Amino acid sequence: MVLRRAARTRLAPFGAAVLLAAVLVALGAPLLAPYDPLEQNLGQALARPGRAHLLGTDNVGRDVMSRVIWGTRVSLVAGFASVAIATLVGSLLGMLAGYAGGRADGLVMRAMDAVLSFPPLVLALALGAVLGAGLTGVLIALGVVYTPTFARLMRGQVLAIALREYVDAARALGAPGWRIAWHHVLPNAAPPIVVQASLSVAFAILAEASLSFLGLGIQPPGASWGSMINAGRGYLQQAPWIVFGPGAALFVTVVGLNFVGDAIRDALDPRLRG
Amino acid sequence: MARLVLHRVAAIVPVLLLVTAGVFALLHLTPGDPIDAMMAESVDASAKASLRQELGLDRPIHVQYATWMGRLLRGDLGRSIRTGEPVIENVSRRIRPSLELASLAMAVSLLIAFPLGIVSAARRNTAIDRAGTSFALFGICMPNFLLALLLIFLFGVTLRWLPISGYTDPVEEPLAGLRSLVLPAVTLGLALAAVITRTLRSSMLEALAEDYVRTARAKGLSEWRVIRGHVLKNALIPVVTVLGLQLGTLIGGAVITEYVFALPGVGRLVVDAVFARDYPLVQGVILLIALGFILSNLLVDLLYGWIDPRIRYR
Numbered sequence: 001m002v003l004r005r006a007a008r009t010r011l012a013p014f015g016a017a018v019l020l021a022a023v024l025v026a027l028g029a030p031l032l033a034p035y036d037p038l039e040q041n042l043g044q045a046l047a048r049p050g051r052a053h054l055l056g057t058d059n060v061g062r063d064v065m066s067r068v069i070w071g072t073r074v075s076l077v078a079g080f081a082s083v084a085i086a087t088l089v090g091s092l093l094g095m096l097a098g099y100a101g102g103r104a105d106g107l108v109m110r111a112m113d114a115v116l117s118f119p120p121l122v123l124a125l126a127l128g129a130v131l132g133a134g135l136t137g138v139l140i141a142l143g144v145v146y147t148p149t150f151a152r153l154m155r156g157q158v159l160a161i162a163l164r165e166y167v168d169a170a171r172a173l174g175a176p177g178w179r180i181a182w183h184h185v186l187p188n189a190a191p192p193i194v195v196q197a198s199l200s201v202a203f204a205i206l207a208e209a210s211l212s213f214l215g216l217g218i219q220p221p222g223a224s225w226g227s228m229i230n231a232g233r234g235y236l237q238q239a240p241w242i243v244f245g246p247g248a249a250l251f252v253t254v255v256g257l258n259f260v261g262d263a264i265r266d267a268l269d270p271r272l273r274g
Numbered sequence: 275m276a277r278l279v280l281h282r283v284a285a286i287v288p289v290l291l292l293v294t295a296g297v298f299a300l301l302h303l304t305p306g307d308p309i310d311a312m313m314a315e316s317v318d319a320s321a322k323a324s325l326r327q328e329l330g331l332d333r334p335i336h337v338q339y340a341t342w343m344g345r346l347l348r349g350d351l352g353r354s355i356r357t358g359e360p361v362i363e364n365v366s367r368r369i370r371p372s373l374e375l376a377s378l379a380m381a382v383s384l385l386i387a388f389p390l391g392i393v394s395a396a397r398r399n400t401a402i403d404r405a406g407t408s409f410a411l412f413g414i415c416m417p418n419f420l421l422a423l424l425l426i427f428l429f430g431v432t433l434r435w436l437p438i439s440g441y442t443d444p445v446e447e448p449l450a451g452l453r454s455l456v457l458p459a460v461t462l463g464l465a466l467a468a469v470i471t472r473t474l475r476s477s478m479l480e481a482l483a484e485d486y487v488r489t490a491r492a493k494g495l496s497e498w499r500v501i502r503g504h505v506l507k508n509a510l511i512p513v514v515t516v517l518g519l520q521l522g523t524l525i526g527g528a529v530i531t532e533y534v535f536a537l538p539g540v541g542r543l544v545v546d547a548v549f550a551r552d553y554p555l556v557q558g559v560i561l562l563i564a565l566g567f568i569l570s571n572l573l574v575d576l577l578y579g580w581i582d583p584r585i586r587y588r
Contacts, residue, residue, distance in 0.1 A: 118564050119523070119526045121526025130301070130304045130553070254415045
């Protein structure tokens with residue numbers, strides 16, 4: 001029902017197609033990549049896009065297309081996993097704050113305010129730096145950065161839903177607190193959380209690419225779009241394709257995910273339609 | 275208004291405490307020994323021991339925190355372990371390029387967003403509106419490092435109109451200085467312009483549907499005067515909110531922009547400190563950035579109360 005409504009939005013089919021294609025490419029990377037993404041071939045360095053190498057090769061002769069294909073995995077994993085972490089942790093914290101009230105509420109929400117007191121990318125950069133370079137550090141860093149949004153959203157939902165009559169009814173029937181939370185509050189609080197999560201994935205992918213571009217995240221020679229773009233910027237004059245291949249993949253994926261997120265929002269919460 | 279100011283300032287205090295605790299904890303989040311993370315393995319044990327002592331890492335953690343906070347309150351944000359330079363001096367040397375970049379970017383974004391947002395809303399569903407909304411989508415989805423490289427490729431490498439990196443002080447050499455800031459400012463400003471265009475268009479559309487607009491039109495005012503006198507003012511409130519919300523993105527964007535264009539600003543300092551594993555410097559700069567961010571948000575909050583009197587009395 002929700003999906004059918006989402007599909008009716010004009011740009012949603014394009015977004016869904018992009019997302020589906022990205023997922024298929026990520027899953028099928030070993031089959032789809034024409035070359036080994038790490039294999040160097042100095043004789044073929046900086047080759048122009050052509051029949052042998054559809055997107056050309058980089059400065060050590062690696063096939064750009066194969067690296068873009070493998071990089072899809074990193075981007076999708078980073079986008080979805082970091083948002084999943086934030087959704088889970090944020091919702092739990094928000095629920096705790098909204099349900100417990102009082103001191104716990106104050107402490108949790110001030111802590112969330114503190115996280116929001118840092119510009120997101122700067123916080124992610126600092127966390128990624130102390131956690132050590134690598135995908136795990138970036139996932140945790142982005143998870144932390146996005147957590148407050150979900151905590152605030154969930155808390156607001158819990159506070160609003162706790163006043164509803166069906167919660168009173170459940171309580172009057174003697175249902176224990178966790179049962180009310182699980183059966184009554186959570187299902188009703190879910191839609192805005194789902195909307196926020198779907199809109200956040202595109203930003204998380206952008207953020208991972210930014211951190212990789214700066215040198216955190218997947219380390220060389222591993223392929224991620226952001227690090228490929230950074231590595232290629234010294235060759236803009238001779239070989240712009242090193243930058244434009246992963247750049248186009250990143251841009252199209254983010255646009256597609258934005259359309260999907262907008263469509264899900266419109267379907268679940270028509271009031272927010274822009 | 276005074277009550278609003280007091281209320282907002284009081285709300286900041288606990289957050290500030292938590293922010294400082296968080297920045298302090300940063301050093302202790304390193305997996306393993308932070309000293310090993312900061313110094314290469316080859317460095318001999320006595321140098322490591324003296325750094326450990328200097329940073330107070332050999333003492334119990336609550337003592338470390340108390341000492342660190344005590345220094346903070348006296349305005350001592352620590353010093354770089356690489357150069358020994360105090361954080362404050364390092365940052366004050368680099369703040370001007372960052373501010374120049376940010377204000378130029380802001381100017382670029384307003385110059386693009388206002389005409390585009392107003393015309394898009396006034397000429398809804400025409401070609402120009404579609405161009406405006408497509409631009410907004412492009413700006414929001416385009417990562418700024420990619421945009422920077424596209425601009426460098428186009429205006430620096432291909433057309434050779436503008437320098438592709440480096441910084442010239444615009445106070446000493448106005449023209450060369452401005453030229454060195456054009457591409458960075460456009461890079462940083464475009465994303466902001468996209469968000470403002472989108473917000474202004476939708477808030478104008480909302481205002482255009484109000485009864486007072488119908489009344490103004492019925493009085494026989496020209497469309498331009500209706501927009502200028504009645505619509506624009508009411509449509510500005512969401513724009514200010516969004517500007518406030520975008521501050522964080524702007525600072526993050528400045529970090530990347532300064533990195534790509536090799537501008538010697540505070541953002542570049544963060545990246546350099548992170549990769550030099552100069553954690554005391556990272557802590558100091560991050561704390562200053564957070565303080566600046568909190569203060570700017572406070573200003574936006576107060577500005578909001580000033581623009582919209584309804585907020586003052588809530």
